[in-house]
Amino acid sequence: MQINDDDEPSIFPHAKERLAFYRSEIHHEINSLAARNNALLAAQSFLIIAYASCMGNLNPRWGDIFTLVAPVILSIFGVMSSLSVGPAIRATYKIIEHWQRKQDALFTADLKIGSVCDDAPLFDDKPYSYTSYRYATYFSKKTPVYFIMLWIVLGLLAVALHYMNEVPYLKQILSALK
Numbered sequence: 500m501q502i503n504d505d506d507e508p509s510i511f512p513h514a515k516e517r518l519a520f521y522r523s524e525i526h527h528e529i530n531s532l533a534a535r536n537n538a539l540l541a542a543q544s545f546l547i548i549a550y551a552s553c554m555g556n557l558n559p560r561w562g563d564i565f566t567l568v569a570p571v572i573l574s575i576f577g578v579m580s581s582l583s584v585g586p587a588i589r590a591t592y593k594i595i596e597h598w599q600r601k602q603d604a605l606f607t608a609d610l611k612i613g614s615v616c617d618d619a620p621l622f623d624d625k626p627y628s629y630t631s632y633r634y635a636t637y638f639s640k641k642t643p644v645y646f647i648m649l650w651i652v653l654g655l656l657a658v659a660l661h662y663m664n665e666v667p668y669l670k671q672i673l674s675a676l677k
Contacts, residue, residue, distance in 0.1 A: 514605060521602040525595055532591045536639050539584045543646050546577045550653060554660075567661040574654030578647050585643040592636055 511517035553569040556562045 518602065518605055521598050521605065524598045525602065528591055528595045528598065532588065532595065532636075532639055535584060535588055535591065536642060539581070539588075539642060539646070542580055543577065546573055546580070549573055550577075550657075554657065563661070567657060570657035571654050574650045574657065577650035577653075581643040581646040581650065588639055588643065592640060595636070 511520065550570050550573045553573065554566055556565050556569075558565065
C-alpha cells in the first residue's frame with residue numbers, strides 16, 4: 500500500500516486499481532448516456548407517430564381545427580422535450596470527459612500501466628485518442644438539436660398546410676399541381 504505525504508493510506512494502492520475504477524466510472528456514464536439517448540429517441544418516435552396521425556385526420560366536422568391545433572401542440576412538446584434532455588446529455592458527456600482525462604493522466608504518469616492492462620492498444624499507438632472519443636459522442640450531443648429543428652419545421656408545416664387553401668396564390672399552385 501502506498502503512503503502519501505500525510506502518512507494516510509491511499510485509496511488505490513496500485514495504478515491498476517485506479518485504472519479499473521476510472522474505466523468503471525466511464526462505463527457507467529456511457530451506459531447512462533445511452534439510456535438517455537434511448538429515452539429521447541423513443542419519446543420522439545411516439546411524438547412523430549402521433550403527429551402523423553393528427554395530420555391524417557379527415558373528419559369533416561372538426562378535422563380542420565384538429566389538424567392545426569394538435570400537430571402544433573405536439574411540435575411544441577417535441578421542442579420542449581428535446582430542450583429538457585439536452586442539458587442532461589451534455590452533463591453526462593462532461594462527466595465522461597472528466598474521467599477520460601483522469602485516465603489519460605494516469606497513462607502518461609505511470610508508463611507501466613499499459614503493460615499491466617493491455618500489452619498493446621487495439622487500433623492506435625496511444626491508449627486513448629481524444630479526437631476519436633469526441634467523434635463517438637457526436638451523435639449523442641447533436642440529436643436534441645436535430646429534433647428541435649425537425650419539430651420547428653413540422654410545426655410550421657402544419658400551420659402552412661392549414662392556411663394554404665385560404666391564400667389565393669397558393670390555392671392556384673395547388674390546383675395546378677393536381
